[in-house]
Amino acid sequence: MNEGFAGHPSAGRVPVxxxxxxxxxxxxxxxxxxxxxxxxxxxxxxxxxxxxxxVVIDISGVEIVDSFxxxxxxxxxxxxxxxxxxxxxxxxxxxxAITLVELGLTLPGLDTALSTEAALELxxxxxxxxxxxxxxxxxx
Amino acid sequence: xxxxxxxTTPGTPTGQVRDFLRGRREQIAQxxxxxxxxxxxxxxSRDEAVEAGKAVVDALAEVxxxxxxxxxxxxxxxxxxxxxxxxxxARSRGGLSTGQVSGELAxxxxxxxxxxxxxxxxxxxxxxxxxxxxxxxxxxxxxxxxMQTALSEGQALIDRQRLQLMEVATPVIKLWDGIVxxxxxxxxxxxxxxxVMETLLEAVVEQRARYAILxxxxxxxxxxxxxxxxxxxxxxxxxxGAECIVSGIRPAIAQTIVHLGLDLGGVITRAGLADALGYAxxxxxxxIFNTTSNGTDQR
Amino acid sequence: MGTAAxxxxxxxxxxxxxxxxxxQHVRQAAATLGFGLVDQTKLVTAASExxxxxxxxxxxxxxxxxxxxxxSSHGLRLTFSDEGPGIADIEQALxxxxxxxxxxGMGLGGARRLVHEFAIExxxxxxxxxxxxxxxxxxxxxxxxx
Numbered sequence: 001m002n003e004g005f006a007g008h009p010s011a012g013r014v015p016v017x018x019x020x021x022x023x024x025x026x027x028x029x030x031x032x033x034x035x036x037x038x039x040x041x042x043x044x045x046x047x048x049x050x051x052x053x054x055v056v057i058d059i060s061g062v063e064i065v066d067s068f069x070x071x072x073x074x075x076x077x078x079x080x081x082x083x084x085x086x087x088x089x090x091x092x093x094x095x096x097a098i099t100l101v102e103l104g105l106t107l108p109g110l111d112t113a114l115s116t117e118a119a120l121e122l123x124x125x126x127x128x129x130x131x132x133x134x135x136x137x138x139x140x
Numbered sequence: 141x142x143x144x145x146x147x148t149t150p151g152t153p154t155g156q157v158r159d160f161l162r163g164r165r166e167q168i169a170q171x172x173x174x175x176x177x178x179x180x181x182x183x184x185s186r187d188e189a190v191e192a193g194k195a196v197v198d199a200l201a202e203v204x205x206x207x208x209x210x211x212x213x214x215x216x217x218x219x220x221x222x223x224x225x226x227x228x229x230a231r232s233r234g235g236l237s238t239g240q241v242s243g244e245l246a247x248x249x250x251x252x253x254x255x256x257x258x259x260x261x262x263x264x265x266x267x268x269x270x271x272x273x274x275x276x277x278x279x280x281x282x283x284x285x286x287m288q289t290a291l292s293e294g295q296a297l298i299d300r301q302r303l304q305l306m307e308v309a310t311p312v313i314k315l316w317d318g319i320v321x322x323x324x325x326x327x328x329x330x331x332x333x334x335x336v337m338e339t340l341l342e343a344v345v346e347q348r349a350r351y352a353i354l355x356x357x358x359x360x361x362x363x364x365x366x367x368x369x370x371x372x373x374x375x376x377x378x379x380x381g382a383e384c385i386v387s388g389i390r391p392a393i394a395q396t397i398v399h400l401g402l403d404l405g406g407v408i409t410r411a412g413l414a415d416a417l418g419y420a421x422x423x424x425x426x427x428i429f430n431t432t433s434n435g436t437d438q439r
Numbered sequence: 440m441g442t443a444a445x446x447x448x449x450x451x452x453x454x455x456x457x458x459x460x461x462x463q464h465v466r467q468a469a470a471t472l473g474f475g476l477v478d479q480t481k482l483v484t485a486a487s488e489x490x491x492x493x494x495x496x497x498x499x500x501x502x503x504x505x506x507x508x509x510x511s512s513h514g515l516r517l518t519f520s521d522e523g524p525g526i527a528d529i530e531q532a533l534x535x536x537x538x539x540x541x542x543x544g545m546g547l548g549g550a551r552r553l554v555h556e557f558a559i560e561x562x563x564x565x566x567x568x569x570x571x572x573x574x575x576x577x578x579x580x581x582x583x584x585x
Contacts, residue, residue, distance in 0.1 A: 030462055033455040064462065064480055066487040067549060090381065094341035095480040097376035102579070103484060103549040106375045113381035114348055296511040299576055331578035338477055 014039045016046050022054040022123060023047065023085075024116070028061040036072045043076055047083045054123035055080050058116055060091025070105045077110050087111060088119040153270040157278065158204035160256055160271075161197050169193030171251045177244045181230045192227075195220050200278055209278040212285040224282075225289035238290065245286055249279040303335070310336050312343040319420045320349040321413065323388075325358030333369035340373060344382045351420035352377055355413045357388030367402040374407050383408065383423075387416035446471055446506040446515065452490050453499040461490040461502055465517065468504055472513040473575050482515060482573050485553040488546045489519045489569050497521025497567055512574045522566040529559055555579075 014035060017024040023046055025039065043055060057073065059065070065073070077087035088111045092100075100106070113119035161168070172178055173189035182189035202216030203209060231241045256275055260268045310332075313321050320343045322336060336354075344352050354373065359366065374384040387410040389397070397404065410416040421428060446468040450461055465486040469479040486502070493500040500521030507514030526532045533548045547569070551557040554571040561567035 030459050032459060063466070064483050064487060066484050066491070067546060068487075068491060092380045093480075094338060094345060094376070094380065095477045097341060097379040098337060098372075098477055099480045099484045099553065100379055101372045101375045102481060102552050103488075104552065105549070107379065110379075112379055114344070114350065115381075118348075118350070118381060292510050299511070329578070334477070334578055 013042070016042055018046075018050055018052070021050075021052050022056055022120065023050065023052045024056050024058070026058040026061065030063065031069060033068060036069055040072050040076055040079075044079050044083065047080055047085045052085050054120075055085055055087040056090055056116060056119045056123070057087065058090045059096075060093065062096065063093070065092070065096050065100055067103065067105055070100060070103075070107060074107055074109055086123060088113050088122055090114070090116055090119045153267070153274045154204050154207055154209060156260075156267075156271050157209075157256070157274045158201050160259055161201040161204065164255055164259070165194055165197045165201075167255065168197050168252055171255075172196070172248060175244070175248060177227055177231060177241075177248065180234055181227045192223060195223065196282075200282065203281070204274070204278060209274060210281055212281050212288060214281075217282075217285055221285070221289060224286045225293055228286050228290035229293055232290065232294075238287070241290065242283060242287060245283045246279075248282075249276065252279070302331075310339045312339055314343075314347055314349075315353070315417055316421060316424075316426070318347070318349050318424055319351045319353070319417065320344065320347050321353035321355060321417075323355045323358060323413070326360075328359055328366045328369055330365075330369075333366075333373075337369070337373045337376060341376060341380060344377060344380060349382060351383050351385060351423065353385045353387055353413065353416045353420065355388040355416070356386060356393070357390070357413070359388075359393075362389075362393045362396055362402075364400060364402055367397065367400075367404060371404065371407065383420075385410055385416040385419060387411070387413050446504060448504050450502045450504075451499075452493045452502055452519070452521075454494070458487060458490050458494065462487050464502075464504065465515075468506075469515055469573075472506065472515055474515070474573070475575075478573060478575070481553040481579075482517075485550040485571060486517055488550040488553075489517070489571065492546045492569070493519045493521045493523075493567075496526075497523030499523075500566075507572065507574075509574065512576050514572050514574045516570065516572040518568065518570045520566065520568045525563045525565050525567055526559075526561040527563050529561060533559075 012035065014025060014027055014031075016039075017026075023043065025043070027039075046052070047055065055076065057076070059073075062069075073089055077089075080087045089107075090113050092112065111122065113122055169190045170193070172193040173182075173186055178189040178193060182192060199216050199220045203211070203214045206214065206216065208214035208216070228241050231244065232238070236244070253272060253275060256271060257268065260271060263271075309325065310322060313323070315321050320340070322340050322343075324336065326332075328336070340352055340354070343349065354370065356362065356370075362370075370386055374386070377384040385408045386404070389409055389411065408419070410419055418428065448464060448468075450464055451457055452461060462483050465483050466479060469482050474482065490502060493502070498521060500519065500523070503518045503520075505516045505518075507516055533551060547559070550569075550571065554573045555577060556570075556572040558570045559567070560569075
């Protein structure tokens with residue numbers, strides 16, 4: 001094996017950054033299962049503590065999303081929605097998106113954006129539906 | 141085949157051929173270096189051709205040594221496999237058909253056979269015949285090996301060209317800031333749709349395109365497989381944060397889709413590329429004005 | 440044709456951390472054999488799903504990886520084995536949405552769609568072996584259902 005992930009930062013905790021009323025999370029590299037679960041817990045606490053209305057999760061540095069991580073992302077979105085915060089997943093790589101679709105995981109409840117700027121724009125726009133757990137809104 | 145072919149103790153035909161090849165290595169290689177097959181590849185120096193010839197003789201001796209004269213997969217051939225492939229490829233480039241290359245390979249045998257017959261001048265006729273047969277089989281195996289290598293290289297070339305063709309046939313056009321389009325022309329099979337999907341999604345990232353238009357005007361038919369490919373592309377784009385619009389659904393195709401009961405659920409569709417572009421521009425907040433007539437005609 | 444270095448291996452699957460080793464190994468092996476980025480990602484994802492199944496349902500086990508050659512195409516075969524409780528109804532386990540543990544129930548059926556060849560052997564009490572193979576330079580197989 002090589003030293004590839006011995007020095008990886010993902011064995012610990014994913015930092016949650018606060019930017020006004022938005023929480024910003026950047027996931028890098030391969031995530032340990034327990035780190036992903038820890039993030040899910042941290043985020044619901046952070047949303048409550050900060051009163052944030054939006055959560056932006058940047059996964060442009062993530063090389064694979066399997067059904068476990070997919071589920072964690074979907075649950076983060078659902079739980080944030082219950083706490084009146086909207087979650088946007090940002091920067092999914094083409095190869096990851098293609099794989100998720102083949103896997104059968106289209107994550108219909110998840111809002112997505114190409115970049116963090118696009119996500120912040122989306123969060124600034126009038127909220128299309130305040131209904132908790134509402135599916136992603138289709139444009140006309 | 142004589143049953144003693146696998147036996148490689150000295151004196152048996154296979155053992156005799158092996159010893160002959162090892163003993164006459166230099167002479168055989170010298171003789172082969174003058175053959176067009178070797179000359180065509182090793183154009184710089186004759187010594188190089190001789191060295192290459194020795195490597196082939198060594199391989200043949202090695203294969204004879206383990207008694208696998210009929211086996212083109214014998215490990216003994218491994219060191220010369222690439223070299224033989226290059227030689228066959230060079231002859232093909234020189235304009236020779238596969239049959240002609242095979243003929244040139246066959247031409248390597250007679251000089252070696254003559255040397256063998258000369259060496260066995262005083263041996264019993266039965267033994268000479270058995271040795272000659274073994275050598276013929278061994279050289280035939282070499283020919284099979286080269287042909288296999290040449291054919292698989294040909295196949296690899298075809299595969300590469302097919303892929304290049306698919307990439308060329310899948311141009312991604314930037315229509316506006318944040319809008320890209322792929323006009324699809326021709327049949328959409330699994331391999332092609334994979335290329336289309338990857339090309340489009342890469343363009344979405346590079347161009348930061350929020351809207352991607354898949355124009356299927358040039359796709360002759362839409363069956364369930366094509367619909368499935370379209371759906372996958374749309375879903376993958378959505379996961380990345382972009383919206384796909386499928387345009388160019390001709391009336392006949394619309395009917396087929398309805399008849400087959402295909403579900404394009406949630407996919408935004410438009411009749412033509414222009415309508416799709418108009419929709420995307422509108423979504424991006426850009427207005428279209430007609431300045432020649434009344435000037436304020438906004439779509 | 441020789442065996443590409445670093446592809447043949449046998450890895451234990453006994454903890455979350457091992458799942459990361461499995462993903463890392465499959466990524467490197469696939470890259471070594473010349474798989475494109477999308478195909479690498481599919482294989483690593485399939486391996487992650489299957490390794491997690493081995494860990495969660497099989498109580499741990501091993502993954503073996505092998506390098507195959509067919510003409511000009513290179514194959515990567517991954518075999519996941521455990522000695523866990525086994526699966527009684529394989530057809531049901533392969534159908535989407537079926538799960539006896541956590542996750543979205545995409546494990547087996549999902550992994551099958553990400554590879555070229557998929558074989559499973561299992562019986563109650565006899566453990567489970569899943570063997571998947573993918574090849575370079577081949578288009579993805581079309582999805583059967585629809």
